[in-house]
Amino acid sequence: MFSFCSDPETLGTVGWFSCYLTTGVHFSFYISFFKVLLLLAITAPVALSFGFLGAMAARSHFAPLRWLGKFYIAIVRGIPDIAFFMFFVIALDQGFEWVRHKVLCPDWDQPIRQGADFLVCSSAKLPLGSSPEWIHQTYGFFLAVITFAIVFGAFAANVLYGGMRAVPHPQLETAEAYGMSRRQTFWRVLVPQMWVYALPGLSNLWMVLIKATPLLFLLGVEDIVYWARELGGTKTPKFTAYPHGDWRMWYFLFLLVFYLGFTRISEIVLERLMVRFTHGQATTGGEKQRKAGGAIT
């Protein structure tokens, strides 16, 4: 990157590192951090809406919908989330291809499952065999986002369901006494008050979500774990201008520090958010704020 980097062997330690850390592959490594942040930014709202739907379903008065909601909530507790990640990525991929196969190639007469193979017609392949590399990568990332959203949506549904149940019942009875319909009670009374009860659980969930992002690696996305392994491995002078030994330990130490910093910042932000949400609520926290003068810090 810098002009003095043309001959790395002559450089001192500082110069060598400033050249080494700005090579092209290192920029891929830095970009992969944004991939992680992008995943979090997309997944969190999607998972939250999945969770909201799940919690609404679990409260439904229509029995099959309620069973579905409760099943969705219960299933993640018993099974390791990593098993879901491994499962959904293949299952979703095959599901999409199967649907496309049925739509695009209706006159295909061979079975899709032939022994150990899963065969669909070539125009139903996702992504198409002829599409460029970045589409393959985006598709992989997209599958990862859906998988994360499904798994964390179930966790969020659990938290939101608990939050909805924690809203004091007299509040809902009062709403009913004022003649509000079920729908109005839900949107105008229950939902605004639910967040303060759900927030501790949701903060916890955000932390868990952050800590689950390295699993992207298992889903085949070129994320920070992938690059840390690639870049840290022993490099011989034959293939690179910057030979070094096995530095994977240091790369992973860096990732460790990155995550520690990230969770610490999240903790501080969530604490602030909690103060804001507590404002004006009929809880001990809200009462304490009221007595202290009600200032939002």
Add this chain to the structure above:
Amino acid sequence: MSCFQTIQDYGLRSIGIGERLLPKESITLCEQFTLIGSGMIWNIYYGVIALATGFFLATALAVAKGSNRRIFRKPAEWFIFLFRGSPLFIQFFFAYFLFLNLKGTHPFFGPFTAAWLGALVVLFLNTAAYSGEIFYGALRSIPKGDVEAADAYGMTGWSRFRRIIWPTMLRLAWPAYTNEAIFLFHATTLVYFSSFPAWRQKGDSLYYARYFADKTFNPFIPYPILAFYFILLTLLIIGFFGLINKRLNRHLPTERRAKTRGLPNLLR
């Protein structure tokens, strides 16, 4: 080949007893059930030993974090922050490469690069940090009256801790600790995906489930089997911890007992 024969061949495959070659073609349902079940041996091994040993370190950490002395409090706070603030997956990777580097200079660290010890150490430290935080929370919510009563009886130091504080702490922490145990068992499935090699294809249940999913390109059979085993394991854990919970609360009237089930799901 009958299913009974398969169980004989692969039932203990994950610890190296029985048939060496994994099934490659025309994989039967029985083979999948047997091998994935055989892999559960490792999940249970990691979970049980990490929990049993981590329990003691967790107690020590909780007491240290609650201590008034800075030299005890600070290290405990940092330890808990380090292990709770970073992903277990990265901890596994880091530990593996750390042990690999140390092995170069000190041959003593050789066994640590194998999963059975290295991953166990990481899981032990990790669960100690999580349970330490749970115990610390419980330690802070011990009813004031209990400790005052102990003081009034002239109990001090170790005997007060052993007879009053520790049992109450456990009683209060138990529902959350049950959740931690469940999640620890789930976390054991990460071991063979984080650089720790599965020597001679002796892996855990998820390792075999993935093996089958890759071989048959059909995820709809091996993963539900894995799910079945884990739900069974989770129910066992809830049952076992429920028994201990009952014993810890046996002096209380029934309606005041903390229930293990039906509590909001405390996540890791």
